[in-house]
Amino acid sequence: MRIALIGQPNCGKSTLFNQVAGYKAETGNFHGTTVTFTESKVRVSGEVLDLVDLPGTYTLSGTNPAEAETQRYLRSEQVDLIINVVDASHLSQGLELTLELLELKRPLLVAFNMMDEAKRTGLRINGPGLQQRLGVPILPLVASKGQGVMELFKSAVRLIKKPSLSEYSPGENSDKARHERAARLTEEFVKQGERRITWRDRLDDILLHPFWGYIAMVAILFLFFQVVYSVGSAIEGPVLVFFNGLTVQLLGFIGSKSFWGEVVNGLLQGISGGLAIALPYLIPFLFGLGLLEDIGYLPRIAFLMDGLMHRLGLHGKAIVPFILGYGCNVPAVMSTRILEEKQDRFLASALAVLVPCAARLAVIFGLVAFYLGPVWALAIYLFNILVIALLGRLLTNLLPEKTPGLILEMPVYRIPTIKTVFSKAWFRVREFLVEAWPLLIAGSVALGIFTFFNINPILNWIVRPVTWLIGLPSETGVPLIFGVLRKELSLIMLWQALGGLDFAAVLSPLQMMTFTVFVVFYIPCLPTLTSLRRELGTRQMLLIVLLTILVALAAGLFVRVLGLILL
Amino acid sequence: METIELIKLQVNEKARIVSFDGGHQLALKLRQYGLFVGDRVRIVRSAPFNGPILIESNGREIALGKGIAGKIMVEKN
Numbered sequence: 001m002r003i004a005l006i007g008q009p010n011c012g013k014s015t016l017f018n019q020v021a022g023y024k025a026e027t028g029n030f031h032g033t034t035v036t037f038t039e040s041k042v043r044v045s046g047e048v049l050d051l052v053d054l055p056g057t058y059t060l061s062g063t064n065p066a067e068a069e070t071q072r073y074l075r076s077e078q079v080d081l082i083i084n085v086v087d088a089s090h091l092s093q094g095l096e097l098t099l100e101l102l103e104l105k106r107p108l109l110v111a112f113n114m115m116d117e118a119k120r121t122g123l124r125i126n127g128p129g130l131q132q133r134l135g136v137p138i139l140p141l142v143a144s145k146g147q148g149v150m151e152l153f154k155s156a157v158r159l160i161k162k163p164s165l166s167e168y169s170p171g172e173n174s175d176k177a178r179h180e181r182a183a184r185l186t187e188e189f190v191k192q193g194e195r196r197i198t199w200r201d202r203l204d205d206i207l208l209h210p211f212w213g214y215i216a217m218v219a220i221l222f223l224f225f226q227v228v229y230s231v232g233s234a235i236e237g238p239v240l241v242f243f244n245g246l247t248v249q250l251l252g253f254i255g256s257k258s259f260w261g262e263v264v265n266g267l268l269q270g271i272s273g274g275l276a277i278a279l280p281y282l283i284p285f286l287f288g289l290g291l292l293e294d295i296g297y298l299p300r301i302a303f304l305m306d307g308l309m310h311r312l313g314l315h316g317k318a319i320v321p322f323i324l325g326y327g328c329n330v331p332a333v334m335s336t337r338i339l340e341e342k343q344d345r346f347l348a349s350a351l352a353v354l355v356p357c358a359a360r361l362a363v364i365f366g367l368v369a370f371y372l373g374p375v376w377a378l379a380i381y382l383f384n385i386l387v388i389a390l391l392g393r394l395l396t397n398l399l400p401e402k403t404p405g406l407i408l409e410m411p412v413y414r415i416p417t418i419k420t421v422f423s424k425a426w427f428r429v430r431e432f433l434v435e436a437w438p439l440l441i442a443g444s445v446a447l448g449i450f451t452f453f454n455i456n457p458i459l460n461w462i463v464r465p466v467t468w469l470i471g472l473p474s475e476t477g478v479p480l481i482f483g484v485l486r487k488e489l490s491l492i493m494l495w496q497a498l499g500g501l502d503f504a505a506v507l508s509p510l511q512m513m514t515f516t517v518f519v520v521f522y523i524p525c526l527p528t529l530t531s532l533r534r535e536l537g538t539r540q541m542l543l544i545v546l547l548t549i550l551v552a553l554a555a556g557l558f559v560r561v562l563g564l565i566l567l
Numbered sequence: 568m569e570t571i572e573l574i575k576l577q578v579n580e581k582a583r584i585v586s587f588d589g590g591h592q593l594a595l596k597l598r599q600y601g602l603f604v605g606d607r608v609r610i611v612r613s614a615p616f617n618g619p620i621l622i623e624s625n626g627r628e629i630a631l632g633k634g635i636a637g638k639i640m641v642e643k644n
Contacts, residue, residue: 307618408619410630
């Protein structure tokens with residue numbers, strides 16, 4: 001038995017899906033978090049069902065990729081029952097899709113989700129009346145809290161075993177006619193009672209205020225990053241100490257210059273890199289992000305930043321990848337899915353991978369802030385923003401179409417449940433565990449083997465044109481090559497490559513600046529490249545790689561020349 | 568009654584959508600967000616830096632960039 005869940009964007013389909021199937025679909029208080037559909041086997045009162053979560057769609061005759069996908073699926077695949085999830089707090093709009101589904105003449109079940117939200121806004125919905133009029137079963141649901149979920153699926157199983165089709169005649173088959181019909185039905189069956197004004201209605205007066213809104217945004221984001229860094233750095237130190245001790249102990253047994261010594265050293269570095277440097281920042285970051293997403297704050301940032309983003313040739317929704325980029329470029333690239341236009345997705349991805357992520361922060365702080373002072377670290381961040389802005393302007397002028405601009409629904413604030421935020425963070429952490437981490441470990445081991453066979457001089461020679469151009473010693477070649485695996489590796493390896501000497505003894509202040517600037521801009525790390533390929537395809541990924549090399553060379557050269565003139 | 572661009576309305580003014588001045592694609596896009604000709608809208612607030620406006624229609628709040636809001640023709644009531 002196959003059941004398809006269909007509904008308009010942000011109506012809670014994926015929340016319902018995750019309630020019964022465990023956490024398998026991305027959800028968020030934002031549009032279009034589901035782009036492809038997810039299928040899962042679920043067991044409901046002794047029956048095994050195939051449950052399919054379709055991307056949100058306002059209408060079956062839509063044009064964007066998500067809607068085209070939904071339509072294709074409903075027509076091609078053998079679906080035994082369609083469950084139409086409707087946001088009860090916005091019934092009129094939801095019913096338009098319901099009316100369109102009725103025209104398919106397939107077994108249909110309607111779930112009025114977010115009944116708590118509807119009650120809160122004072123809506124009194126005559127469910128039984130509507131059920132009788134439309135001739136389809138309608139069930140109440142609060143998917144986020146799991147209320148009504150069992151009843152819904154029990155009815156679904158009953159309906160599949162004893163199918164009955166609605167006799168309702170929706171009338172003229174056009175969007176406009178459905179729109180008006182849905183409005184009339186809502187007028188007849190929904191009464192607007194006293195609307196209780198709560199903190200949620202007042203919140204936007206502050207958070208979207210032309211002045212206080214920006215103050216609040218900066219404060220919220222600052223707090224967010226502050227929490228991430230304090231949690232991360234508190235864990236990073238002790239874990240590194242533990243692994244360093246372990247490495248020394250093991251190498252004492254094996255011998256540090258032997259083949260296996262280098263392999264074990266690389267292996268431990270890869271493992272500790274994940275445990276000490278990546279995960280302590282990634283987990284609180286993803287947890288906080290999930291919280292902001294589910295509350296519904298991200299679209300507010302998009303609203304506030306739209307005007308400024310237009311100067312980059314993008315619109316407000318593209319701010320999300322940029323914010324995420326400061327934590328990690330991988331979720332930043334993934335989040336470009338929320339942009340409808342292909343061109344916007346490319347532009348946002350190309351610019352977001354230039355944002356210095358947490359790993360590059362390690363290089364900026366470990367080298368520049370530590371040796372030259374925090375002011376220079378700040379200078380690199382500002383220089384980075386300037387370069388991104390310039391590149392955005394340049395690319396927009398080169399690209400064929402102009403962005404049509406922002407259309408974005410402002411969702412009602414919701415109080416997230418611990419369960420969804422937790423399982424969402426886990427869902428994304430697991431991606432790091434199975435995709436990025438093994439790569440990191442393999443890279444570290446490869447590096448150990450290279451060191452043993454003394455391949456490094458050859459690699460240094462290959463990238464010598466680059467290091468020569470921006471005025472760096474040739475030993476920086478290998479660290480730069482391996483920085484592609486993960487950016488903070490370039491700092492750790494620079495230290496190894498320079499023979500464990502004090503950086504200040506080997507690199508001039510200017511070389512530290514050019515090295516760091518180059519690391520910030522050049523080729524995105526391997527996990528980011530993987531997600532770029534998944535989102536945009538191989539061709540555009542390679543285009544972005546080329547672009548970042550050019551930008552890094554130009555930026556490195558600029559800093560070098562500027563330094564030579566000023567110093 | 569005069570027809571003006573949605574963008575010209577002040578905060579809290581109400582109007583009815585008369586037409587979309589941006590071709591079929593724009594109408595299709597707005598339809599996906601539940602905005603049709605004939606719908607009543609209210610300006611909830613606007614963002615600084617030449618930013619978008621937030622409108623309310625059919626109980627939903629939708630942010631529209633300046634460009635798009637300039638292509639929606641409305642009739643004040």
